[in-house]
Amino acid sequence: MGRQPGWSRPYDGDMPRHIDQDVHSAFVEFRNGSEPKCMSVQCLYCNQTRAKNTTRQKQHLLQCAPYLAAHPEVALQASAAADEAAAAGSSSEPQHGHPDASQYPNPNPPPGEHTNLGFMPNPRINGTPNQMPGHGGRASIGAPDGTPAAKRQKTKNSNLPEIPLREVHAAFAEFKAKDDDKCMSARCLHCNQVRAKNTSRQREHLMVCPGYQSVLKEKIPANNLRHQFDEDDVASSLALPTPSLTLDFRMSIRVKPKLSIGTANFGRESWISCVGGQWAGRFGKGILLPGGQDKQTMVKDMATRIDASYLLQTNDEQPALITCKVKGWWTGDRDVMERLQDPVAADNVAAHRYLFRVVIELETGDERYADVNTGLWVGSGCRRGAEIVYDAHRVS
Template sequence: MARHIEQDVHAAFVEFRAEEGDKCMSVQCIYCQQVRAKNTTRQKQHLAQCATYLQAHPDVVIGGPSHPHPGGIGGITDAAADGYADSPSLDGSADPTTALSGYPAPTPTRVPGVNVNVNGTPNIQPPRHSLSTPADGTPSAKRQKVAKANTSSLPEIPLREVHAAFVEFRVKDDDKCVSARCIYCNQVRAKNTSRQRDHLLSCSGYQSVLKEKIPANNLRHQFDEDDVASSLALPSPTLDLDFRLSIRVKPKINVGTGNFGRQSWISCIGGQWAGRWGKGTVLPGGQDMQTTVKDMSTHISARYLIQTQDDNPAVITCNIKGWWLGEKDIMERLQDPVAADNIAAQRYKFRVTMELETGDPRYAEINTGIWVGSGCRRGAEIVYDAYRVN
């Protein structure tokens, strides 16, 4: 069954006010994101020319039986203009489609600007005022310009920035229409949100300001200006304290000097953890292998098993890797469990990354998480705060 464009005139647009004090409502097409004044007729005209909408609904009929279109161009009747005049077919039958296929032809729906060829196939002509496409399928220069702007790697321009980038004025005191001047290049445009946004996508002044807002472009060393990486605004990760892990350990066992430094082995005898998504215990048997280099900087590589306090507890592996850094005399004092209690955690840097893994479906979401942690040593206990990377 054919789909009529009237069915989507309202569903295809989202209403909004550009500013809280605006009296007039605007609408934005959910298919191509273009902004239009809230007007049913213009919304219908927009959908008839919206390539994204027409691709999503290939069976759409422009103008249904409840909204018939007027007669053809220049006073020509519907039948003559649309090619549905009663004319004999090639073999004398009433319908060429019936004669060729043996099946009755479906009743056509008249669409303005659509003629029918001799073989019964529709000959679609572009609507008046639309961007024309040559016979070879190559889009016109205007269409190419719009397509290039929409595929820009620059971040999407929020509506509030579109309005902030233009100053409204009247060329003459008695002008009814308001014009807008770009504050970045001083070019004057008609007051139209869609055209103002398209202008900003090609405005070198605005693009240079937009690139300066990208954090990666404020580094000491940067990508070349024409490289795509210089125009990408990536989301910045955030950190949320997710859980605290306290591990009781046995005295350190010195293994000896290896290829990369002095190695030590520290065994876990238990502990506990508590956080945003649960709490429980640290099972005995975990191991922490530490490698200390000449300046006493120590690499941490630990693997523990933690357990939830559920009636049917889940078992989770916890892998920890990182570095324990500080001044040499501080690091030497930290080797003594008694002296370590008198050294504040701010005197050294104990930073690690963590990964959790479990086969229990109740906690499956932790399998894709990443945590960074800050640790400290207190006598026979190591404590970590784990921050989830979002």
């Protein structure tokens, strides 16, 4: 189809960004009865019809008064670009202004009169002449009870996670607005807005739906604490991954009797030396070399601070050496803690009667075990006579 008489680009330069975004949603497509092989389009803002052509549709929007009234930022961009082109003297084509209205059908034909392309606007999609949509999306579908859908909003920047497809489907109830409709409509179960069924648009809606947003924020563990961040604080909308724990290795450490150093600034200090031991786990096994030290500081109610360093050796033909640092607390009822100070009595105290919780870090210069350098472990321990046993759970 050739260029229509009197039509030219409004200005030389790039189209405003909103034009590129809105060109497809600003027109409804249909097949012209006289030319069934060609698609035609009708502007949802002024009801003008034309052959389907993306470039010409963009040009039309730049001169469509209802569209420009609804998008003042586009009008400003187009005006500024035209002024720049005129100032630079780059307008080599004659400017013809708006196309002759006689080329297009009457946007508001009398009752019973069809447009010259044989297309009658569908009130369910286009609305009545006095109810044409004034925004950049397709016309909203009203609810069966007459409640119109809200204007389409662009998705706001959000720190909330992307909504899974199954949750998008679960958040909407599908139905046919009319019995003879070929397309399904969808009602948001959180705000009752109704729109045409479209997964992408439904997901966009949920990202700005106040009802769904409140439900989504409640799923963030940090928002269910006793004290919370303010509603508008970015930390209240951050969904962070929850660490998982995997049992990675166990250490059994043989120790000498405890040496009491005496009362220092923070409590009563003791020194416990390692005489050996063994370890085994997912990434290897081996022994603990003699010489490791465990400094313990006992504070109020016999709660004890653990600060220990050990040296692990692997069972490889050429062994690797791995340093192991253990820090944590040993706490429990006073009578239980008193029994644990006696190596013989400690054998009769079940591990669940007290808390022996530690953080473990490993470090090595051997490339075969370099992965441990960036790992972090939390562990639980127990005292058994002259041995201390730790289970190390890797945080992932």
